[in-house]
Amino acid sequence: MSQQGVHAALGNIPRVVVQPTVDNVIASTYLVKGIVFFLAHPFLYPLLKARLLPAVLLSIFVLTNLFVWTLLPQVLFLKLFHTAGSAWVNAVFLVLGEGAAVVALLFESFLVDESQVDVFDAVLIYKGYEDLVRKHRPVSEDSLNDPVRRLGKPIRSSVYAPFSFRQIAEFVILLPMNFIPYVGVPIFLLLTGYRAGPFQHWRYFQLLGYDKKQRNAAIRKRRWQYTWYGTVYLVLQYVPPLSMFFLMTAPASSALWAADLERARREQEANLAQAPQYTDEPDAGV
Numbered sequence: 001m002s003q004q005g006v007h008a009a010l011g012n013i014p015r016v017v018v019q020p021t022v023d024n025v026i027a028s029t030y031l032v033k034g035i036v037f038f039l040a041h042p043f044l045y046p047l048l049k050a051r052l053l054p055a056v057l058l059s060i061f062v063l064t065n066l067f068v069w070t071l072l073p074q075v076l077f078l079k080l081f082h083t084a085g086s087a088w089v090n091a092v093f094l095v096l097g098e099g100a101a102v103v104a105l106l107f108e109s110f111l112v113d114e115s116q117v118d119v120f121d122a123v124l125i126y127k128g129y130e131d132l133v134r135k136h137r138p139v140s141e142d143s144l145n146d147p148v149r150r151l152g153k154p155i156r157s158s159v160y161a162p163f164s165f166r167q168i169a170e171f172v173i174l175l176p177m178n179f180i181p182y183v184g185v186p187i188f189l190l191l192t193g194y195r196a197g198p199f200q201h202w203r204y205f206q207l208l209g210y211d212k213k214q215r216n217a218a219i220r221k222r223r224w225q226y227t228w229y230g231t232v233y234l235v236l237q238y239v240p241p242l243s244m245f246f247l248m249t250a251p252a253s254s255a256l257w258a259a260d261l262e263r264a265r266r267e268q269e270a271n272l273a274q275a276p277q278y279t280d281e282p283d284a285g286v
Helices: 003-040 042-078 084-126 165-179 184-199 202-208 212-221 223-237 243-274
Strands: none
Touching: 003 223, 003 243, 042 084, 042 243, 084 165, 084 184, 084 202, 084 223, 084 243, 165 184, 184 223, 202 212, 202 243, 212 223, 223 243
């Protein structure tokens, strides 16, 4: 390669490697920002309080039964592929993953989704994007300091993250990745995060009125950002005492990210509107 080619390749590193890596890291940090935001804004607490007791009881029931009845058989099976120590580690992650899947399936599908929609919409209102929310539900002018109280009943179908048989099927299919010593668990989380990440912005796409084609285009544009976001989201679901709490902070996280994306989108549209329009008409004096 010529010296000029080397310089050109090195010059592309920030654009091709550094910036995408920074974008991925920033995307994954929104989950931490969401936790801090949730804790710092008491108007969100009633949404958690209403679900906390059934969430904790369900989580304890599911995980206790899985650890009692399935941990040891999975350890014995994994010893066929692992050393004794790594078999126990991977078996614990398997049980936590299975527990997270069962709890999410039961709780998100039947109890949490409505509350997650309320958290997401309330954060968007707090960030100044109530015009988006108004497309799907009334937003009152009362209680201006409490976005949750301003939320009216949805007038259109409102889903935070839709139930997906495909996601469940992929989760089951990818479970054997945990058989791989040491690297199996990270690979499993990354591959399942690939699917889980985009679902966290389903509500945002819904508020924008995106059809399937527009939604897929938006996901492709930030494919790796959504993957890393989804991976960190799943890791938080592996924390037994707090997994249900993180189910409620996740929509706050995704709403904060959506608010930043919306601000950038509107700024871009404003700049395009102000840009001089191109015309191929010849000047009148020519």
